[in-house]
Amino acid sequence: MKLVSYRRDGKPGFGAVAGEAVVDLSARLPGVADLASLVADAAALAQARQIVAGSSGDCPLAQVELAPVIPRPGKIICVGINYVAHAAEAGRTVGEYPVIFQRYAQTMVAHGAPLIRPAVSGHFDFEAELAVVIGKGGAHIAPENAMQHVAGYTCFNDASVRDWQFHTHQYGMGKNFRGTGALGPWLVTADEIPDYRELTVQGLLNGESMQKGKLSDLAFDIPALIAYVSRALDWQPGDILATGTPSGIGFKRQPPVFLQPGDTFEVVIPGVGTLSNPVVNEEA
Template sequence: MRLVSFRKNNEIGLAVEVAGELRGRLASVAEHSVDIGVVLSLGGEALQSVGRSLLNAPAIDPADICFLPPLTTPPKIICVGLNYADHTKESPYEQPDYPTLFPRFSSSLIGHGQAIVRPSMSDSLDFEGELVAVIGKGGRHISRARALEHVAGYSIFNDASVREYQFKSPQWTVGKNFDATGAFGPYFVTADEVPRGGKGLRLETRLNGNVVQSASTDDMLFDLVELISVVSEAITLLPGDVIVTGTPAGIGWARTPRLLMRSGDICEVEIEGLGILRNPIVDETASAPVPS
């Protein structure tokens, strides 16, 4: 099942893809919540029930809606750095033997088709295509054997990073959390439609049509089983939590000359079976609205 969160006429809605067509309802006419996070918190068969209820909903033209992040306010967004060896080699860091974790905040999120905003105080906006896992069942001290039972589905992320600010201190948080830099979507794809643990998927990032990153999710050093188990040693995972699993080599900052995103560019992240996340790049202006 492939779900899309959207806004139309200032109202949010939820759609399911059926034979290449979107069918969905706005919140005011839906018989259930149109917030994937709320549905996940209900547990059990709630997600499948909502999906089935949308199968006969009216068709929706993608051109008539604004795509939202699949989850607009997840309880936590946990990102993983240095999770592909080839990316670590192009970075100024040694390869760690423990996952490098940092937070993103929901205020940074935008959906498919929305603009990634290059901040006015920096010219170091970079791309990072990544696989997302969404937690469906919460827990702490989750065993490796049961880890994938806690995954509800998958999506795509562009962890657009303001490198100048990322490297101002040992902590990366600021450079990873500028408003309108966390592109997320377009689909939430349920785990039953994806290889276990998101294994063996081809990930490709393109800038203006040129391939800049290409890898398999098999290349992750800490796979999803390991990440869920390690994170839950310390942190209780909740339904709707998002784990952004890391980016492979090819980032613009590591190139000579550097290849950074600028106004007018189009960045696409494609992951096999999950779709294409496409976002234009614009410069920040004093009057630019904050996405919601």
């Protein structure tokens, strides 16, 4: 299934994409609060599959306003330097442990919504990534059991404010400007992706390919990342794990390429979807 969060007639809802239409699951599953609750509930998820199989949709997809797939994730865990080629272009080496940083939910926008180029910086860069949505929470998860905790996959743009990222050794500030991260357009449930390692992720700027990588090239794979984080923090349903970006980022190009107002950046992951966002200037 392709699951979405959205607003329709000013009200939040969630559902499944059926062709060019949306099946309104929030109306049919009144005991389920939101998409994070749905992916955590195996019985409700099975019921949702039956509903979707018997429905052609309740309204056109074009008539809903998409939200970030999980509008308010408890945590967004991001991984840096997780492709060997990206580590090389950044002048880094892959270490013994993954590079972990965090994003705040309030920085996220949906598919189609504008990414906001900050007023205080012209160094606004792109990062195309595959994101994992957690369905089953837990702590101290063994790597061999980690994929049982995956609800599905979506596209992520970890757009970064590079000069602010490198103000200090802790570069989280440059990853947490308002309106700089994009997540969507939908969650593809894990059963639709037999082996995530066969996926590719590509970043396109105004239609031109800037980044491309294979998920099989991750230095730390998804089970390792889920297990590592779970030693410190309990995963919760609806949490997001962003797996890292391949080489080709803008600020390491010669000359550097940064996002400008009027640009459109797309994250393309065949089998998962295409996340597309225009770029606008922040209003001072």
